[in-house]
Amino acid sequence: MTTLLAKHAQVLVTMDEARREIPDGAIFIRDNVIEAVGPTADLPQTADEVLDLTGHVVLPGLVNTHHHFYQTLTRAVPAAQNKELFDWLVTLYPIWARLTPEAINVSATIAAAELVLSGCTTASDHLYMFPNGSRLDDEIEGVQAVGIRFHASRGSMSLGQSKGGLPPDSVVEDEDAILADCRRVIETFHDNSRFSMLRITVAPCSPFSVTQDLMRAAAELARSYPGVRLHTHLAETLPDVQFSLQMFDLEPGDYAEDVGWIGDDVWHAHCVHLSSKAIHLFGRTGTGVAHCPASNGRLASGIAPVREMLDHAVPVGLGVDGSASNDSGHLLNEARMAMLFQRVTGNPQALTAREALELATLGGARVLGRDDIGALIPGMAADFVAYNLNQIAFAGALHDPVAALIFGTSLNVNYSVINGRVVVRDGQLTTLELPPVIERHNTIARALVNGD
16 A cells, blocks of 8 residues: 655645635545545654645645547637637537547547646546547547546437538437447446546537437436436527527426436536526536536627526536637636636626635536545545645735635646546656647647648
């Protein structure tokens, strides 16, 4: 058994029930589990590995609840820079139709690495396009090279333009094949054990790209396996809402209830235009929401009513969303955006810095159905991150360094420990050499966008 001691943190944010913030804090880890947390003087003074975190803020690892890793290949595409969601998708679908297994693999490595460097230790990704022989396996392999805790979503699209959907028919799949592959990836990869590093989610893409039959069948399939959750997009934009009304004669919340996508094993991305009636329903049933403020701003989708959701006990986590609609993968910055977006309508107390950090940790853990991450307490997974305060962004902000993480410039971590393993040391990934991956990623991105 190996041990790790991280000591002398300027402040250690526990996110425990009392929300303790411990000056001169320390964590003692045995293998992949936290054994003790407290003031440095109260913990063991030696371990197999010791990290001196003097001048650092330590947080529970951040949790990302919605993303599309492959979209790192199509950031800032000129033709898609100034469009709302549906036009943006129609512009990019033909480019994404050229994705290959290698493109999925390399983009997953890049996206996971970017998230880890920002402070994320657990991520969910929603992959819903599988052209040219691509499989979810390709993404999983790319992510595992980085060392992040991963929830892989087997997404899908089955409702093409010829049947009234938004995506071209060339990128949709047969529904029987979708369900068969969902079973395959669950039975191959899903690990429902405590401290699991890999779980599978069933995730038909959206009301405008799958049928109601697939939504119902997917829910039945997922619920036949322990710990397999359900994820989709919902009420992202006003045209999205109008599609549901015209196609199904149902508002988004009613649509979700009609197809059986309500419950504490379900979370929906965005929910920008979710009605108060639906918010109450989500709160009563524990149905979760992935809040993606930067993407919602980028695509002019609107501002999700997160304060109202929290006031009605809706589980809410954060998601950076696809890197072609953000166009970043920085989860700490997403917490900052969440705070600012809730305030911009006129209430400076709508979301505090610490509430934003709670969304990024405990909130995300709850949305993903995990009780082993999101807080630094004994018995939890050994996932934590440390930000170096000795940087210009914190100059003059040490009155409250925890709040400064959210109010100030969003920085990368100096250390990240995931499942007891040091994955970032002195600001650098320890698990792979990043420059060659970036070079290959850029080569693939150019060919993909240019149609080479």
